[in-house]
Structure formats: structure tokens, C-alpha cells
Amino acid sequence: MSIGTKYTLLFASLVALAVTSLAVTAQETIFGPGDPVPKDVSLFDPKRPVDTELHSNVPDGFAVAAVGDLIISRPLSQYANRLPNFKAVLDIFSRSDATYGNLETTIFDPRSFTGSPYSFDGDWTVSALPEVAHDLKAMGFTLVSRANNHAQDWGLEGMRETSKWLDAAGIHHAGVGETHGLARAPQYYESSRGRVALVSLASTFRPTSESLPAAGASPGRPGLSGLHLTEVVNVPESAIEPLGRVQCALFGDFCDAAPAEGELFGTQYQQAEVYSHEHVMDPDDLAEIYRSIRSAQQNADFVIVSIHAHECSQDCDDEAAPYGPANFLKQLARDAIDSGADMFVTTGNHNLGPIEIYKSPARGYRPIFYGLGNFFWSDVQELLPHDLFQGNKDTLAKYWEHPERVTEADLSAPLNAESYANTFTFQSVIADVRFEKNQLAQVLLYPIELGYGRPLTESGLPQLVSDKPAADDIFRQITEQTERFGLPELNMRIAKGAAVIAP
Numbered sequence: 267m268s269i270g271t272k273y274t275l276l277f278a279s280l281v282a283l284a285v286t287s288l289a290v291t292a293q294e295t296i297f298g299p300g301d302p303v304p305k306d307v308s309l310f311d312p313k314r315p316v317d318t319e320l321h322s323n324v325p326d327g328f329a330v331a332a333v334g335d336l337i338i339s340r341p342l343s344q345y346a347n348r349l350p351n352f353k354a355v356l357d358i359f360s361r362s363d364a365t366y367g368n369l370e371t372t373i374f375d376p377r378s379f380t381g382s383p384y385s386f387d388g389d390w391t392v393s394a395l396p397e398v399a400h401d402l403k404a405m406g407f408t409l410v411s412r413a414n415n416h417a418q419d420w421g422l423e424g425m426r427e428t429s430k431w432l433d434a435a436g437i438h439h440a441g442v443g444e445t446h447g448l449a450r451a452p453q454y455y456e457s458s459r460g461r462v463a464l465v466s467l468a469s470t471f472r473p474t475s476e477s478l479p480a481a482g483a484s485p486g487r488p489g490l491s492g493l494h495l496t497e498v499v500n501v502p503e504s505a506i507e508p509l510g511r512v513q514c515a516l517f518g519d520f521c522d523a524a525p526a527e528g529e530l531f532g533t534q535y536q537q538a539e540v541y542s543h544e545h546v547m548d549p550d551d552l553a554e555i556y557r558s559i560r561s562a563q564q565n566a567d568f569v570i571v572s573i574h575a576h577e578c579s580q581d582c583d584d585e586a587a588p589y590g591p592a593n594f595l596k597q598l599a600r601d602a603i604d605s606g607a608d609m610f611v612t613t614g615n616h617n618l619g620p621i622e623i624y625k626s627p628a629r630g631y632r633p634i635f636y637g638l639g640n641f642f643w644s645d646v647q648e649l650l651p652h653d654l655f656q657g658n659k660d661t662l663a664k665y666w667e668h669p670e671r672v673t674e675a676d677l678s679a680p681l682n683a684e685s686y687a688n689t690f691t692f693q694s695v696i697a698d699v700r701f702e703k704n705q706l707a708q709v710l711l712y713p714i715e716l717g718y719g720r721p722l723t724e725s726g727l728p729q730l731v732s733d734k735p736a737a738d739d740i741f742r743q744i745t746e747q748t749e750r751f752g753l754p755e756l757n758m759r760i761a762k763g764a765a766v767i768a769p
Contacts, residue, residue, distance in 0.1 A: 298605030300556030334638035359406030381423025413441030441466025460567035500538030563606025
């Protein structure tokens with residue numbers, strides 16, 4: 267064998283080894299559960315290396331403002347002319363490249379609307395006038411999520427009307443669609459400094475309001491992007507034996523020995539050390555959701571993923587205390603970021619939740635908000651259907667001498683007194699998220715309060731908190747919830763009335 271042949275064979279071996287190493291490295295560098303994992307990176311365009319395509323590309327100095335639920339019924343921006351602390355809130359939005367919130371209402375014109383109310387299980391049907399869409403745009407909102415339990419308070423007709431008014435106002439929205447694919451798909455806002463994607467989903471939604479794909483000859487269904495959960499209640503050993511006795515008495519089951527797990531009245535349970543609620547996520551839903559997040563990252567500079575979730579794992583039965591989030595959200599949020607999200611936002615529990623600065627193995631530091639509370643909490647709801655009055659006759663008789671005279675506001679008053687007469691319902695923050703060099707630089711939390719106890723026309727309107735003790739109370743809720751959820755302590759400091767969190 268000649269020297270030239272030896273060198274040729276050696277070179278070929280080194281190339282083969284390098285290609286094999288690259289392939290192995292690519293397989294080990296997995297960008298979340300949505301990653302299809304390249305078999306051999308040498309097959310791809312070397313100028314577009316597949317193993318770097320999902321690395322972040324956030325512009326330097328990029329800023330996104332995020333808030334919680336937008337339960338709004340009428341235009342409100344005009345209050346900025348006479349409420350300086352509300353104007354200060356809108357000024358924060360004006361300094362951001364994009365502003366996000368969860369739209370938890372239906373926008374339609376009652377004078378021409380052809381749909382109907384669907385107040386499932388006695389829940390309130392929330393609604394907003396058409397002018398609200400343009401008003402939200404004037405305030406600075408650019409992206410809103412739509413997947414939530416109120417998305418179809420007024421049926422599919424209401425869902426479609428809302429889309430029409432948002433489109434006319436130029437607000438980009440995600441989480442509902444005429445097809446299952448459109449409900450799952452990311453939607454995009456073209457800011458002057460980068461393309462922003464929003465993926466919206468809900469784990470809390472009314473039956474049949476979620477979209478369905480077609481199945482054979484059966485057509486699909488319009489609706490929202492849903493994540494189905496199976497709830498399992500963890501039961502202490504002391505409660506297992508009584509459960510067994512009940513099942514023995516009613517059904518003849520477990521009469522010889524207490525069950526380690528079972529199902530009673532449609533609820534699954536299992537023996538555990540501590541009472542809590544666990545939730546198992548549907549794997550088919552997850553696969554579709556992670557695919558949408560991956561697609562969003564491939565087509566945008568910044569990706570927001572939001573979920574509307576009322577589920578809770580611990581301390582879920584005390585209405586006088588803030589609800590904590592469900593444990594499944596930790597896995598969902600972290601996997602979403604590994605798959606391409608730059609920010610994960612949870613809404614739904616109507617109170618502030620924990621915050622995590624998650625260090626993704628593939629993408630670096632990213633913020634996770636496990637509950638941003640309320641931003642608008644409209645106490646003016648003039649369109650409540652007949653069945654809500656009928657279904658609450660006993661309550662109305664308890665509160666009013668003449669129930670037959672009550673108005674919509676009179677009907678809502680008992681609900682507020684029994685379920686939402688808490689200061690924490692009317693406290694929240696604006697999260698101002700800022701990036702430098704493709705990494706999270708800091709999160710600024712601006713404390714807001716929503717006018718608990720003010721006249722109905724001003725109640726639920728967010729205003730910046732200037733009182734230090736009140737601001738400290740809001741920040742304390744976040745740190746306590748973060749600790750209770752088993753997350754690392756936040757690197758938080760207070761500066762100029764805002765909480766600053768750094769990685």
C-alpha cells in the first residue's frame with residue numbers, strides 16, 4: 267500500500283469519525299420533546315446547521331410586557347386622562363416592543379348578534395362591546411391569547427365575532443380557530459424590532475368547546491386549543507380505609523381490604539403521604555402543542571407560550587387564600603421553553619402565582635410566570651342570560667327582599683361577596699421582560715391594584731401602586747408562592763417602586 271493510499275484511507279476514516287461524532291452530538295442536543303432529532307447533521311446545508319436553528323435570536327434590548335386576565339366589558343383608555351396611575355400603566359406598555367394579555371371575554375354587538383349564551387354549569391357569561399377591541403389596541407396591546415374557559419360563553423358565533431373585531435383593530439390573537447390546526451397554530455405580530463409568536467392553549471375549558479381534528483369521514487370541530495388532563499387525588503392513608511368502606515357499602519368493592527387506588531364518583535384517587543391533586547397531561551395533545559412551539563420558534567424572533575389553567579395541586583380549598591398552581595405546569599413550562607419558547611405565562615387562578623427563572627440546557631435563562639392574576643376585572647356586565655337569574659333564585663332570595671327587581675349588577679353582587687371579596691383578587695403585576703445577547707437580562711415587576719371597593723365604573727381598572735407597604739405586600743405574595751411551589755428563591759431587589767429579578 268502506497269503512502270498516498272494510506273493518507274487517503276486515514277483521511278476518510280477521520281471524516282467518517284467526525285461525521286459520526288457530529289451525528290451523536292446532534293442526537294444528544296435535544297431541543298425539548300418536540301425535537302425530531304437529526305439522524306446525521308452532515309446531510310443538512312452546512313450554512314444552515316440544524317443543530318443551531320433553534321438557538322434563540324432575540325434582538326438586543328427587546329422588551330415584552332405581559333399581564334394576566336383581561337376581563338373587560340367597555341372602553342377604558344379614556345380614564346388615563348384623569349387617573350395618573352392608570353396612565354402610568356399605559357406608559358409602561360409604550361416602552362415595550364410587544365404587549366400580551368389573556369382576553370377572557372367575547373366581543374360582539376348585541377344589536378346585531380345572532381348567537382346565543384351558553385352559561386355552562388351556571389358560570390357567568392362575560393361580554394364586551396365592539397369598541398373594546400380598538401380600545402385595547404390604543405392602550406398598547408398587540409397580542410392576546412383566546413384559549414380559556416370563557417372563549418365560547420356566547421357559542422361559536424361569539425368566538426367568530428370576537429375574531430372579527432380583533433382583526434379589525436389589528437390585535438393578533440391565538441388559541442381558537444375554525445379548524446383544529448388553526449386553533450393549535452402560532453400567530454405572529456410583526457413588531458418594528460422583531461417577529462413575535464404566540465401559542466395559546468387551555469387546560470381549563472368547557473366541554474365540547476375544544477377544537478377537534480377530522481376523523482375519517484367525520485368532520486372536525488372549530489374551537490379552542492385544549493390540553494386534556496386526567497386528575498388523580500392523592501389521599502393520605504388515614505382516608506383510604508373510609509373510602510374503602512364507602513365503596514363496599516355502595517358497590518360491594520374493597521370489602522376485604524382498603525384499596526391503594528381506585529375511583530369513586532368519577533374521581534380517581536391513590537394513596538399518598540400528603541393530600542393533593544395531580545394531573546396527567548394527554549400525550550397526543552402534548553405532541554401537537556410542542557410541535558406548534560417548535561414551529562413558532564423557527565419562524566419568529568421571540569415566542570410567547572400561554573396557558574389558561576384553573577387547576578391547583580395544594581391548598582386548593584380555601585377561597586379566602588390565593589390558589590397555588592398545579593404541579594403539571596412545571597413540566598409543561600420547562601418543556602415548552604426547551605422546545606422554543608422565550609417566555610411562558612399562566613393565567614386563570616385570579617391571583618398572583620410563583621415565578622421561575624428557568625435555565626434551559628439548550629436555550630439559557632427564560633422566565634416562567636405561574637400566575638399573573640387579573641389585569642382588568644370588570645364589575646360592569648350588562649348581558650347576563652335568563653338561566654343565571656333562574657339558577658340563582660335561592661341566592662337572590664337570601665340577599666334581596668325583592669329578588670324580582672334585581673339587575674345584572676345585583677345578581678353579580680352575591681358572587682363577588684362569596685367568591686371574590688379578597689384584596690389579592692385586585693392585586694397584580696405587569697411583567698416587563700427584557701433580553702440582551704439572546705439571554706434574559708432582567709424581569710421588572712410593576713405592582714398594580716384594581717380598585718377594590720371603588721364605584722363599579724372604576725372598579726377593576728389597573729393603577730400603578732405608589733404606596734410602598736402595598737407594593738411590598740404584592741411582592742411578598744410572589745415570593746411566598748414561589749417558595750411554596752418548591753422553586754428556587756428569586757434574585758429579587760426593589761428599585762424605584764418595581765421589583766427587579768435577574769437570572
